Amino acid sequence: MRQDLDALMDARGLDALLLFGPAQHNPAVAYFTGAAHLTSVWLVKPRGRDPLLFYNAMERDEAAQTGLPSRSLSDFPWRVFLRQAEGDEVRARALRYQAVLKAAGIEAGRVGVTGRLDFGPPFDALRLLPTLMPGLTLEGLTAHQTLLAARRTKAAEEVARIRRMGQVTTEVVGRVADFLTSQRGKDGLLVKADGQPVTIGEVKRRINLWLAELGAENPEGTIFAQGHDAGVPHSTGRDDEALKLGTMIVFDIFPCEAGGGYFYDFTRTWCLGYAPDEAQALYEDVLAVYRQTMSELTPNGLCRDLQRRTCELFKAQGHPTSCHDPGTQQGYVHSLGHGLGLDVHEAPWFGAHESNTDRLEPGVVVTIEPGLYYPERGLGCRIEDTVWARPDGHFEVLADFPYDLVLPVKG
Amino acid sequence: MRQDLDALMDARGLDALLLFGPAQHNPAVAYFTGAAHLTSVWLVKPRGRDPLLFYNAMERDEAAQTGLPSRSLSDFPWRVFLRQAEGDEVRARALRYQAVLKAAGIEAGRVGVTGRLDFGPPFDALRLLPTLMPGLTLEGLTAHQTLLAARRTKAAEEVARIRRMGQVTTEVVGRVADFLTSQRGKDGLLVKADGQPVTIGEVKRRINLWLAELGAENPEGTIFAQGHDAGVPHSTGRDDEALKLGTMIVFDIFPCEAGGGYFYDFTRTWCLGYAPDEAQALYEDVLAVYRQTMSELTPNGLCRDLQRRTCELFKAQGHPTSCHDPGTQQGYVHSLGHGLGLDVHEAPWFGAHESNTDRLEPGVVVTIEPGLYYPERGLGCRIEDTVWARPDGHFEVLADFPYDLVLPVKG
Numbered sequence: 001m002r003q004d005l006d007a008l009m010d011a012r013g014l015d016a017l018l019l020f021g022p023a024q025h026n027p028a029v030a031y032f033t034g035a036a037h038l039t040s041v042w043l044v045k046p047r048g049r050d051p052l053l054f055y056n057a058m059e060r061d062e063a064a065q066t067g068l069p070s071r072s073l074s075d076f077p078w079r080v081f082l083r084q085a086e087g088d089e090v091r092a093r094a095l096r097y098q099a100v101l102k103a104a105g106i107e108a109g110r111v112g113v114t115g116r117l118d119f120g121p122p123f124d125a126l127r128l129l130p131t132l133m134p135g136l137t138l139e140g141l142t143a144h145q146t147l148l149a150a151r152r153t154k155a156a157e158e159v160a161r162i163r164r165m166g167q168v169t170t171e172v173v174g175r176v177a178d179f180l181t182s183q184r185g186k187d188g189l190l191v192k193a194d195g196q197p198v199t200i201g202e203v204k205r206r207i208n209l210w211l212a213e214l215g216a217e218n219p220e221g222t223i224f225a226q227g228h229d230a231g232v233p234h235s236t237g238r239d240d241e242a243l244k245l246g247t248m249i250v251f252d253i254f255p256c257e258a259g260g261g262y263f264y265d266f267t268r269t270w271c272l273g274y275a276p277d278e279a280q281a282l283y284e285d286v287l288a289v290y291r292q293t294m295s296e297l298t299p300n301g302l303c304r305d306l307q308r309r310t311c312e313l314f315k316a317q318g319h320p321t322s323c324h325d326p327g328t329q330q331g332y333v334h335s336l337g338h339g340l341g342l343d344v345h346e347a348p349w350f351g352a353h354e355s356n357t358d359r360l361e362p363g364v365v366v367t368i369e370p371g372l373y374y375p376e377r378g379l380g381c382r383i384e385d386t387v388w389a390r391p392d393g394h395f396e397v398l399a400d401f402p403y404d405l406v407l408p409v410k411g
Numbered sequence: 412m413r414q415d416l417d418a419l420m421d422a423r424g425l426d427a428l429l430l431f432g433p434a435q436h437n438p439a440v441a442y443f444t445g446a447a448h449l450t451s452v453w454l455v456k457p458r459g460r461d462p463l464l465f466y467n468a469m470e471r472d473e474a475a476q477t478g479l480p481s482r483s484l485s486d487f488p489w490r491v492f493l494r495q496a497e498g499d500e501v502r503a504r505a506l507r508y509q510a511v512l513k514a515a516g517i518e519a520g521r522v523g524v525t526g527r528l529d530f531g532p533p534f535d536a537l538r539l540l541p542t543l544m545p546g547l548t549l550e551g552l553t554a555h556q557t558l559l560a561a562r563r564t565k566a567a568e569e570v571a572r573i574r575r576m577g578q579v580t581t582e583v584v585g586r587v588a589d590f591l592t593s594q595r596g597k598d599g600l601l602v603k604a605d606g607q608p609v610t611i612g613e614v615k616r617r618i619n620l621w622l623a624e625l626g627a628e629n630p631e632g633t634i635f636a637q638g639h640d641a642g643v644p645h646s647t648g649r650d651d652e653a654l655k656l657g658t659m660i661v662f663d664i665f666p667c668e669a670g671g672g673y674f675y676d677f678t679r680t681w682c683l684g685y686a687p688d689e690a691q692a693l694y695e696d697v698l699a700v701y702r703q704t705m706s707e708l709t710p711n712g713l714c715r716d717l718q719r720r721t722c723e724l725f726k727a728q729g730h731p732t733s734c735h736d737p738g739t740q741q742g743y744v745h746s747l748g749h750g751l752g753l754d755v756h757e758a759p760w761f762g763a764h765e766s767n768t769d770r771l772e773p774g775v776v777v778t779i780e781p782g783l784y785y786p787e788r789g790l791g792c793r794i795e796d797t798v799w800a801r802p803d804g805h806f807e808v809l810a811d812f813p814y815d816l817v818l819p820v821k822g
Contacts (some may be wrong), residue, residue, distance in 0.1 A: 114530060114534070120550075126534065217630070
């Protein structure tokens with residue numbers, strides 16, 4: 001949580017953070033500013049003190065709305081630094097970083113740097129900066145990991161926002177199910193009243209429309225993949241493909257708040273009209289593992305143990321797994337889930353390797369998403385919910401939705 | 412244009428580019444891949460040779476659809492590099508970059524690095540990389556500038572995509588105008604049939620809905636700002652504010668293709684019902700400068716000259732300008748426009764300073780957006796179109812829309 005940040009910086013020996021980029025779609029900055037419309041800011045967070053926001057003068061009202069102490073970058077005019085650097089842009093940029101750090105009271109020490117932006121320009125200037133500021137060292141990975149460590153546990157206000165996105169997400173999934181079940185099957189395809197097949201592209205357009213209507217954004221797209229494509233976990237499906245009856249569809253949807261805030265992540269697997277035996281069997285295997293895993297979640301449990309346990313459960317069903325058959329592209333090929341917040345994928349992580357010490361601490365929000373994939377057989381199935389490890393020790397799915405495989409369609 | 416890239420790399424002494432991040436909402440990568448659903452890739456572009464894409468195995472189908480030569484990152488397993496680095500994550504990452512560069516035939520030379528992602532983790536590893544590869548130097552700013560230099564002129568296919576976004580944008584602006592003019596004025600506010608005021612938040616929700624319906628995304632939000640807020644160029648407006656009659660509204664909309672492709676950028680200024688004299692006068696000043704500027708665009712004209720000329724025109728009308736009154740927050744306070752493409756703001760730039768040598772070369776797509784701002788008087792006005800410098804020497808507005816200030820409403 002944000003309140004842990006000073007202690008986390010202290011544990012990692014960071015005296016300050018220097019963060020770059022816009023406030024929107026940039027978790028490192030948005031964690032402090034909220035999703036304000038600030039197109040390019042610098043934020044200095046000294047350990048033990050409030051963050052200081054440096055903003056473009058045209059965006060002064062947006063900066064004020066963040067409630068953070070702030071300074072206009074017009075107090076640090078580019079032309080002055082460029083003159084001082086005799087026209088050397090890299091040096092001018094480094095001098096400006098130095099001035100901004102000094103304005104925040106940072107003259108030396110270990111400063112963490114990160115932020116989501118085109119990193120080429122700051123890269124050169126940040127390499128130069130320690131030569132201008134003896135006693136300054138810069139740390140990128142540590143900055144990133146420190147922020148992720150703070151973000152891994154969520155405050156009640158953050159959980160409320162994720163829960164609201166869960167309501168939006170399941171509302172949209174329900175509308176998609178209603179749309180599909182109100183069409184009819186014909187010659188193996190799903191067709192509309194006019195006899196034209198329903199395509200994946202049409203479904204995705206409706207998803208984006210409904211998400212926008214409900215105030216969400218969909219910056220990373222939606223997976224709506226059937227048959228072979230359902231068997232490739234990150235295949236998103238082909239827009240021009242007609243929806244087939246009796247074919248597995250993996251529907252994985254992960255929208256965020258408008259402006260780039262908190263995400264939700266959710267998957268169901270559907271067959272339209274009917275499920276062939278091998279699809280039904282695969283679904284039952286995944287659902288059984290999903291239910292078993294959910295029943296075994298324990299506060300502070302090691303994520304790697306959950307991943308290993310999931311591999312054992314799938315292996316016992318006779319499937320290859322990434323634990324037992326490294327590099328396999330059939331069977332259980334990914335990890336059980338991931339943390340979720342301002343990024344759709346963030347800590348804690350579920351890698352099975354010994355060095356993964358991530359745990360289900362109270363306050364984490366994670367996805368649980370076992371799946372099985374056989375692309376050559378045209379089969380893929382995943383079931384995913386987003387789960388909050390509550391402070392009272394319970395694990396709560398943040399948005400409920402039925403798990404049914406078959407969506408009936410008209411004859 | 413992309414075809415110029417090898418020559419631009421040669422002119423800047425770059426032997427290769429090493430690009431990072433997702434394919435979506437990341438122009439450095441999307442310029443090569445298109446807006447494929449690739450969540451994290453590396454792309455090596457050696458000078459004079461095809462780019463080579465390194466992808467996550469789960470996204471192999473999406474990688475194949477880019478049509479680029481590609482390699483799966485499963486051929487470069489993280490655990491192998493982590494073992495080789497004896498658990499040092501920074502070193503492991505650097506070793507992996509080295510392996511990827513070698514696989515693309517790069518063993519030394521000047522390599523440009525950039526891409527839009529959380530740059531903390533690659534920052535440390537890239538600083539280390541030259542110690543593993545003697546003869547290798549890394550250049551961030553040069554990489555960024557080289558890509559922007561290629562992107563500044565657009566191929567016909569890119570212009571067609573921007574034009575299509577212009578059609579979407581003006582269609583949405585038209586729907587907003589239709590919505591507003593179908594409401595009625597009452598006690599100085601715009602109200603709906605039920606007598607409730609229309610708020611800025613409601614207008615923005617409709618904008619997002621219509622953009623989604625037409626296949627666009629709105630990752631950077633919309634400016635719909637009235638009165639004082641219209642007088643602050645980047646103020647986006649307050650959702651809970653009711654729309655007032657006779658008050659200037661700056662409506663600046665800049666959506667992109669779904670998945671993070673090409674943008675459009677467009678502004679009109681409206682008064683609902685009627686325009687007070689001082690609003691009308693301000694609008695007429697801006698419109699006159701807009702028309703004069705548009706009539707003076709010439710192929711290969713210096714952008715800084717256009718900015719200076721715009722300052723002169725506004726000064727002659729009696730307004731402060733950023734050329735004559737540096738740091739002013741009243742009058743003409745920003746630059747005339749900017750290039751537009753995979754970023755809403757890209758080269759060429761319109762800064763008035765002598766070191767700005769950007770020109771309106773044939774093939775550039777730029778915004779022309781003069782404006783005047785008096786926040787303390789509750790006044791702000793901007794008129795913006797997106798313009799293509801055609802190879803035949805003409806300048807073409809890529810989407811037409813009326814310039815009227817007053818939107819009539821029912822009595």
